[in-house]
Amino acid sequence: MKVAVGSDHAGFALKEKVKALLQELGHEVLDFGCHSTESVDYPVYGVKVAKAVASSEATRGILICGTGLGMSMVANRFPGIRAALCHELFTTKMARLHNDANILVMGGRVIGDALALEMVKVFLETPFEGGRHERRIRQIDNFKEEV
Numbered sequence: 001m002k003v004a005v006g007s008d009h010a011g012f013a014l015k016e017k018v019k020a021l022l023q024e025l026g027h028e029v030l031d032f033g034c035h036s037t038e039s040v041d042y043p044v045y046g047v048k049v050a051k052a053v054a055s056s057e058a059t060r061g062i063l064i065c066g067t068g069l070g071m072s073m074v075a076n077r078f079p080g081i082r083a084a085l086c087h088e089l090f091t092t093k094m095a096r097l098h099n100d101a102n103i104l105v106m107g108g109r110v111i112g113d114a115l116a117l118e119m120v121k122v123f124l125e126t127p128f129e130g131g132r133h134e135r136r137i138r139q140i141d142n143f144k145e146e147v
């Protein structure tokens with residue numbers, strides 16, 4: 001799978017570990033930065049990963065900042081993006097099964113590396129259930145027409 005990854009300085013260390021895991025699992029990694037722990041602005045990187053996923057340049061995305069909040073706010077502004085901020089395995093699994101999340105967002109200052117790497121595996125391995133959930137995610141994309 002082609003996976004786009006991005007972080008700010010607060011997520012950089014975890015992003016590097018996520019990248020190594022993805023490569024070990026045989027995925028193609030598109031790294032949109034950042035590239036060090038020097039302080040940067042998270043929207044710059046969130047936008048790049050969201051655009052890569054929205055345009056189908058990447059199949060899935062993984063975004064990491066300090067809390068995950070900023071990155072999820074940025075990514076969810078893009079049509080077709082369903083970015084899920086998760087900090088444990090159950091929500092990560094449900095984000096795929098029920099929400100067909102295409103970007104996993106994590107807080108590098110919130111969770112430990114081992115849990116984060118397990119979440120990445122679950123995020124990539126869990127299929128979308130479809131059915132009634134298909135209708136619901138379509139309603140998310142069409143909300144502008146309904147208000």
Ligand code: RB5
Binds near residue numbers: 042
């Ligand atoms: C950076 O200090 C921090 O604000 C950022 O990583 C993120 O947590 C924002 O939501």
